[in-house]
Amino acid sequence: MSYALDFGWLSQALEPILRGALATIFLTVVTGALGTICSILGAAAARSGSVSLRSAVDTYVELIRNTPFLVQLFFIFFGLPSLGLRLDATVAAILAMTINLSAYGTEIVGAGLDAVSRGQREAGQALGLRPRLVFLKIVLPQALRVIFPALTSQIVIMMLESAVVSQIAVRDLTYEADMLQARTFRAFETYLVVTAIYLGMSVVLRRVMVRGGRKLLAGGVS
Amino acid sequence: MDFTFWDILRNLLLATRWTVLLSLVAFIGGGIVGLGILLARVAARPWLRKPAELYIGLFQGTPLLMQLFLVFFGLPLVGVRIEPWSAAVVGLTLCASAFLAEIWRGGVEAIPLGQWDAAKSVGLHYVAEMRLVILPQAFTITRAPMVGFLVQLVKMTAVTSIIGFEELMRASNAINNATFEPFTVYGLVALIYFVMCFPLTRYARHLQLRARS
DSSP: OOOOOOOTTHHHHHHHHHHHHHHHHHHHHHHHHHHHHHHHHHHHHHTSSOHHHHHHHHHHHHHHHTSOHHHHHHIIIIIGGGGTOOOOHHHHHHHHHHHHHHHHHHHHHHHHHHHSOHHHHHHHHHTTOOHHHIIIIIIHHHHHHHHHHHHHHHHHHHHHHGGGGGGGTOOSHHHHHHHHHHHHSOHHHHHHHHHHHHHHHHHHHHHHHHHHHHHHSTTOOO | OOOOHHHHHHHHHHHHHHHHHHHHHHHHHHHHHHHHHHHHHTOSSHHHHHHHHHHHHHHHSSOHHHHHHHHHHHGGGGTOOOOHHHHHHHHHHHHHHHHHHHHHHHHHHHSOHHHHHHHHHTTOOHHHIIIIIIHHHHHHHTHHHHHHHHHHHHHHGGGGGGGTOOSHHHHHHHHHHHHOOHHHHHHHHHHHHHHHHHHHHHHHHHHHHHHHO
16 A cells, blocks of 8 residues: 655645644743743742741642643633633633643752752841842842753643643644644644644754853853 | 432543553553663664664654654554554554653663773673663663653553543543533542552652662
8 A cells, every 4th residue: 555645735734834833832932931930939939938838839749740731721621610710722721831830840940949059048148138139139040040951841841742732722733733634634744744843843942942041041051 | 311420430440441551551662662762872873873862852852642643644554554542552652662761871871881891891792781781770770760751651641532542531521521520520530640640759759869868
């Protein structure tokens, strides 16, 4: 049996593919930013000295890290409306992705905070800086520099996992691929092209983040 | 037909068997294929090393859902008849092989160079050197990340519901469509995954702490 690959449909498919890719990039950028902020807050809360905050953060991290993203997404999109919270599909996707990314991010940022030596904090306090400033100006930048590669990987993983948000009809790259293959009957070729685009996006995202991080956190990404 | 809470739970647990089975088969299959990838990846010859590097990069740089779709729609093109179960097994096995090979590579590279020299100096050729000296140590060092990956793999099986494999996630969608109780159904499903994954996560952490001390 022989089968000839046919990419003739591609010329008419560029627009939906581009639209889908932009949607995936949008989701990744928004959740990357929100997730990083939440991760910093989560890691800081766990280290604030309050036992109840610590166990709340730990419970959240374990709950999210030990359940599949798809289940979290469906729980938020299909389950929450029965509590009266009805979310738009895109909002539900962003919420689920942020919650998921933050659980991993909290662990990553936390490891970075723990890696900053105590002397740094004490030096800041000795200079008379308020605790908030010591955290923001001295501890956090050093922590972020250490964990930036790990955080970058996690955001790339989140982008790849976001392919399943097509299941709640968010019009991301996978959703557009599903629509295309239903129209062209060229499922294999469609997913081959889209997989290559995902690969390209993950390579570029990683490169952009490492380069951007290097500029942002002067002193480079270690 | 009315579903009680126990009906829902019982049906979910029945479907969980397939999640467990798929996880185990993909983990073992991934281990066997991954061993081959590992040997190529740590080989001195670039024509072996580069393709293995590419293989690992491809699986780690693309969504699992796309990999499953490519297997599901690709194998029939080369004349292999395939249903959701075999597509899920093939897709997850290949994906797991890439991740396991990368984990083990870390283990192999962590072994002091003296071990290689020692193996050579007692006259072991490549196969014996790998089998008796290098790999056993690499597997021991990487036990914690291997268990950690098993957790990831259990969670990955949920994605196979999208290509139609009847595991826990797909069963929950069907039950949800019959009961209209998404909060209960997906809450229970999350709980079942948690009960499977949490002990493994704790075990991985235990191994990691023990390795450090």
